[in-house]
Amino acid sequence: MADLGRVMWPSAPLRTPRLVLRESEARDRAAYVELLTSSQVRTYLGGPRPREDIERALPAVPGRRPGTFVVDHSGEMIGLVTFDRRDPARPGRIRPEGGDAELSYMFLPTAWGRGYAAEACEAALRWFAGALPGESVVLCTQAANDRSVRLAVKLGFTEVERFEEFDAEQWFGVWSLTN
Numbered sequence: 001m002a003d004l005g006r007v008m009w010p011s012a013p014l015r016t017p018r019l020v021l022r023e024s025e026a027r028d029r030a031a032y033v034e035l036l037t038s039s040q041v042r043t044y045l046g047g048p049r050p051r052e053d054i055e056r057a058l059p060a061v062p063g064r065r066p067g068t069f070v071v072d073h074s075g076e077m078i079g080l081v082t083f084d085r086r087d088p089a090r091p092g093r094i095r096p097e098g099g100d101a102e103l104s105y106m107f108l109p110t111a112w113g114r115g116y117a118a119e120a121c122e123a124a125l126r127w128f129a130g131a132l133p134g135e136s137v138v139l140c141t142q143a144a145n146d147r148s149v150r151l152a153v154k155l156g157f158t159e160v161e162r163f164e165e166f167d168a169e170q171w172f173g174v175w176s177l178t179n
Contacts (some may be wrong), residue, residue: 011064014123019116021069021081021123026068031077031108032062040109043129044142046166071107071120078116079107081124083137091163092140092172100138101128103175105151107174110145127173136176141171 010145013022024032034053035041042048063080071079081103088098103125107117129136139157141148149171153159157173164170 006069010127014069014127016119016123018073019120020072021120021127022072023152024063024068024070026061028077029058029060032058034108035080035106038109041106044145044168045106069094069120069124071111071116073111073116077129078111079105079120079121081105083124083128086138086140091165092138092161092170094138094160094169094174099133100174101132103137103139117151118154123153125132125155134176136174138172138174140170140172142166143171145171 013020015021033051036058037048037051038157039048063082067083069081070077071081079152082105084102084104086093086098086100086102090098094100103121105117105121111117125137128135137158139152141152143149143162152171152173155175157175159171159173161172162169163172
């Protein structure tokens with residue numbers, strides 16, 4: 001299992017017909033604050049976080065780390081796509097020892113319903129498959145989040161199990177090039 005921090009990160013941004021997936025920049029800070037404090041975005045993620053707390057804690061260039069892509073449309077950040085190692089202590093795993101690569105995404109409500117999330121996640125998954133050949137990716141979302149479950153299925157994730165976590169039923173799926 002490769003450490004995502006040691007994976008060769010793209011030397012240039014990933015490009016799709018409408019989007020650029022790139023590293024975070026200082027100009028993205030306001031969009032980060034909106035993502036983390038939006039009641040719409042955070043409905044299935046434990047609710048919005050207090051704006052004052054986020055403003056105080058967020059660095060000048062937020063999210064600058066391997067595994068995080070800012071999704072840029074027409075020069076503006078509209079969302080995030082991230083890869084992290086899933087905590088082995090949490091329910092849901094493919095590997096017996098845990099630590100699966102996990103895809104997550106968040107988009108500003110103004111970007112919803114336009115196919116941007118699918119386009120960005122497809123590009124990120126293609127990159128991941130090239131960077132870590134043969135490694136599966138997992139995705140977990142609240143089962144009540146119909147839009148997220150539909151996107152996971154559209155991306156090629158196959159449901160593995162459902163379980164209770166954070167006082168809600170979770171949908172857990174896996175993606176690999178062999179799906």
